[in-house]
Amino acid sequence: MQANRIAALAVFLVSVSALSGCQQGGPFGFLTSPPDAEGGSTPATATRLVERDVEAPEVFQVTETALWDGRPSLGGVWVAYPDVTDPERVIIRNSANGKFVIGALFRRDRPATGAALQVSSDAAEALGMVSGQPAELNVTALRRDETAVPVTEEAETTPPPDGEIDSEPLAAAAAAIASAEAVEPDPAPTPAPRQPQASALAKPYIQVGIFSVQANATRTGETLRQAGVVPTVYDQESRGKRFWRVVVGPAGTATERAQLLEKVKGLGYSDAYFVTN
Known part of the structure; x- marks a missing residue:
């Protein structure tokens, strides 16, 4: 009878031990409870607006023969084409060599003969054009577009690898703070922010x-x-x-x-x- 009691007690203790292992994770991988999905932390995210150029062929786009006459010209990178209503910012591509440049588009009188596109000296240089030699150019209008880009807070605040922290900037900052505290100058008045000149013009x-x-x-x-x-x-x-x-x-x-x-x-x-x- 005594032996039966000892055996029953042993079984009970083993059962309690196994149950404890299940609840606390224990040494057995298949008994470990899965982490709480709701308890995990999700990196905070935000968005910022990024401006970029997008092509607007519906506004203007042509592929025409262009010519640079070899003379220097003012105004930087530009091309001129007949029937242009308003000046535009454009991307200009040389179909022969793949070079491209950002420039301005203006209106010119339609030539009786020759190339439809007139090219400035700066544009010709950027596009690899040779004086007096026609080249085929593609000209497309550009528009500014704002795109929302997600920004992860965790990525912005990630510490240096291996937990290393550069001590030199910290030491320099500490020295600067100590120097500023030792001098204790009178606080200077904060200058008023410069306000842009008001204008009611759409294009000032x-x-x-x-x-x-x-x-x-x-x-x-x-x-x-x-x-x-x-x-x-x-x-x-x-x-x-x-x-x-x-x-x-x-x-x-x-x-x-x-x-x-x-x-x-x-x-x-x-x-x-x-x-x-």
Whole structure:
């Protein structure tokens, strides 16, 4: 009888031990409870708007023979074509060698004979064109498009690999804080943010030119400054191509804008035109 009690007690203890293993995970993989799906943390995500250029063939697109006459021209990268209503920003492709560049499109008088597209010297250089030799170019209008791109918070806050933290920036920051606390200067008044000039015009700016070479854009900006016109040079990129836009303005009134355009064209930039920004 005593032996039966001992055997029953042993079985009971083994059962309790196995049950405990199930509840706590235990050493047996097939007894481990699956993690709570609702308890897992999901990285927080947000979105940001990214501007990009998209082709707009419905606005303008042609594939025509183009010619560069070999003469230098102002205004940076541009092409001119008959029947263009308004100046446009375009992507220009050379069908023969695959080169392309971002530039401006203007209207020209229809030639009696010869190539339909007129090309500036900067555009010809970027496209690999030779003076006096026709080339087939495809010209397509561009439009700015805003696309929402998801941003994962976890990815932005991931620490360095292997848990290493660069101590040099921390030491430099600590030294700067200590130095600032030792001096304790009087707090300077916060300057008021500069407000852009108000304008009721739909296109208060004037685009002087688009350039594929930064030095040419800088030179144009200096020419404008020496004439008393304050330019802004935008460093931009589209489809892997970097380019520089020279813009002046904004003008507050139509009269002021007309006077500014007249002054810019008087400096030789006859293809300058109104833009939104």
